[in-house]
Amino acid sequence: MNATKFILVAAAVLACTILPILATIGYEAVRTQGITHEVLARAPERGNYLPRHIKAQAGKLVRLRIRNVDTVTHGFTLPDFGIDVGDLKAGHSTIVEFTPQKPGTHAFYCTVWCSDHHLQMRGTVEVVAP
């Protein structure tokens, strides 16, 4: 089998095996370039928000993606910054932005009935001085 054919066949095989995986990783990386933090929403018995404590810097934009990897609807609200995403359905994600100005600790929590331990579904954003 000559070289051209070999290269073509190898390309075809790679395109159908490795390429989809690389493309997925690559596309996701490109899409999340601007994201500064990602929070996974899960019911407390399945691990709660991950991470539960986010660190941010005063004056720097926070572009936060909340991704619901759980099988129930969750919510996310960060009242000190006026953020409330409403219903975040299972398997969906959303992006919120805010720029903290002063150091401090701010609580975020879930606003949708999601589990027996729903009231424990909360975390904090800790803003440190630049």
Next chain:
Amino acid sequence: MRKSSVIILCALTVALFAGLVYYGWANRWGGPPQGGVDPPPELAMPYVECALALGAADFDAAPWKDLAPFRVQLLHQITAAPHATGLVPELRVRAFHDGKDAYFLFEWPDAQESREHGAGHFPDACAVAFSLAPEPPKHSIMMGFESPVNIWQWKADLDAQVWKVASGESAASPNEHYTYEEPAAFPARTTPPSSACQDLISPRPGLVTPKPWGRIAGRGQWRDGHWRVILKRALAAAPAGLRADVQLTPGRHYTAFAAWNGDTGDRGARKSISDWVILDVQPAAPGQGRSASTHEIGAEGPWPAKHAKDAKRAGDRRSKIEDQESKIPPRGPAFSLFPTAAAGTVDPEPPKEPEPRVITIKAKRFEYMPSEITVQKGERITLRLESLDVTHGLYLDGYEVDIKANPTKVGVATFVADKPGRFTFRCSETCGEFHPYMIGYLMVEPNTRFRVYVVATIGLAVAAAVLVFFRTRQSKGAAPNA
């Protein structure tokens, strides 16, 4: 290919797969799945030999100085949007008992002392709720559907009347139960309240009933931007068998706290609430008996039958009022309080002819209860969907019905069952792993389609038998085809 190459290739393949499975399993919830549930904190109620009569000086009594404050984190409620009205972030609680009575001291910051109802502002208040279930509640307080709670609530306006605190307004304030949305008109009381506290029982979220007798005494003091409130009640309330009063026997009691910041609009369900806290009532020192408290306020006695019936009738009336937009008051946590007694209920709509048959379906992961419903063709049906755990939906095949419900919101839809047959209703809101299989059946009798199918099946079978017996008989004797 040699055997060794085969073995190596197989081993590599299996190892790669095992590695991928391990990675997938470790990240099955996107990351580590542990450590998200915290056990309830414990608040101790020790025995201290000290009786307080709720005088003005009792706020600085010795036991309060000796006890370390227990910090209860309060959270936004999620029953009613907007959630984040003025949060009272923390309540500092001290508790002790003297063998006869239980005492609580609450402290929390509040820039504005609110003692009256007005346009947009309401009295400050605080409360403690005790689970009356014999075993520890399995769920957080939000899910305490099956466990009644006994609530001791102190209100600043009652306090003002009882303790004659001059804050500028008239003494005649209504003794209303907390409203939910709009300040309704209340009958003005003619007699001043006998206690600054209400003793309430909530059998389940959405229903709160005050008891006609008040056993709880309380007093509040606002100073320098802080409230301090003392609550007092006998440890053992008589009669003991009534099950509407918490008996603070030595041991662990599931407790929760709430605070209302009236000038930010807190009232009713709008408040700051806590998760379960375990109140550890420590035994009295030996030699100290416990007797019924002599500090009874108001009439005492068994639950009046008439009052109970009124409460039930009011509750029944509510279930007929709900309409499709679910304007009904949501079922919220134990502290969510709606008027159930005669005062303040909304008049029912005039009944339509014919009254739809109301079928209540409870939904939990992953079944409906009841899951099989039979109705007659032509009946007008109102389906009420109640959720016991998370958001569920109900989509009915063949009809224009798609309703959602969560523990605070009941979904309602009315339709006419004009198509006969068996129709599946299925969950329309992802509620967990088995959501696609959450199914119930609505049978609209008569099930004509099935009867037609049975006739068709048997008819085809008879036709087949006839064909087999008679057509083949006809061709018998014909020569086989070449």
Next chain:
Amino acid sequence: MPEERNEGRGTSGEGGGALPIENPKSEIRNPKSRGEGRLLGLIPLSWRYDLAALPGVRWLLKRRWFPMIAILVNLFIFMGILTGGILGGFSPGNYSFTIMIVWILWWVMLMLVLVPVFSRTWCMVCPLPAFGEWLQRLKVFGVNNQLQGLNLKWPRRLRNMWLMNFLFLGTTFFSGFFTVKPLATFMLLGSIIVLGIVIMLIFEKRSFCLYICPVSGFQGLYSNMAMTEVRVKDPAICAKHKTKTCETGNKRGYGCPWLLEPHSFTRNTYCGMCLECFKTCPFDNVAFNLRPPGTDLLVNDKRGLDEAWKGFIMLGIAIMFYTAMMGPWGWLKEMVRGATLGGWLTFVAIHAAFNLLALPGVFLVFAWLAKALSGDRNVALKAVFVNLSYAMVPMGLAAWIAFSFGFLLPNGSYILHILSDPFARGWNLIGTAGFPWTPVLTGWLVPFQYVSLLVGLVFGADYGYKLARQTFADERAARRGFIPLLAFLVLVALFFGWLYGG
């Protein structure tokens, strides 16, 4: 123009006498003789139309790159499925590319179109054995008849469907997991791929596909009902061909990887439609026929208890799955999804007992009745049981088609979402990520299911009688022996009708 094909022995016919049921391979038939009988009294059972006679079709089937190009496309999709499985973990299945493509799109396509119409065409384009086959051949498109691996022969005792029966049944024990959890589907498909690689490095050719793959078992039996087949055009040409390159291979292609003798095989059951025989036959004597559905049910070639049991297992699984997943009984769902280990084991026990013992047991009673009523003393009960069980194939396929409608119509709309957002990361590749859950025509679901069941009953009765004609000594015995079979079919049809809509 359509050419008549030799059907081989075992077709039904009018006229007296039992039909011969010896192995048809012992005789090459006269190419001019026609198969007897008509399906539903209308379509001659011997009717064939060679699709390869259409312009371009035979050319395509002879390309070395076909069907490998389709396998590569499917492999691309599979990589997406596997990636989605690992990334998806336990996230909800309805928003997962993995679950939706495998259990809604692929499974429904298999049941509704691929198997009933196109026989084992899925096997033609299946990517699961691709890696194993490439390792055997050390080539992707080209031909290298020196196959790598140990090339052991598959054990004689296992050259039937028994292993697949148990594997398929065993797989269904876990359906409460892999139909809802992406990682579980990844584990299932990955296991099949890995097992495929291992088996293909040890045993010869497509032994894995023939005797292990769970999908293969169900396709094997139900492809008898299909409307297409690969067969030789003219057996006389093959009779004169000494080297039988379709079996040995040549530089144009591989010897049949499915271990068949393409020049004379008579049933779809073990033919994976890999199209190698199109490439190796120097006379272009292979045809890709369109045919009336179900003609293979009448071919007596490797009929046996293994296939009878496969038929019962498919029927029984339809009943158990529908009852558990699509029924209103929450306690059963708790058992299937393994809420408690004891509950799950109970489900496993009931499921296995029902499929392996209860359903065949009931049929045994009817088979005995058929033999008793027929008056034929010389026929063996086993022959009656085995032969008549093939009437379950159209009935079972119809039940599965009806079942498939039951989840396609309500949940098919999720597919639009996952095409845009396959891994639940907020993508929107083709703009349909926001497409809401939209049940389609679900008010008509039950009538669709009833129609499907009735069609299954009709075909089951037609083939049932023809099978009875093959089994019993004469027409009179067949007529009487047919009645209990008909009764069983009616009971099955009524039961499914009640299950689906009563």
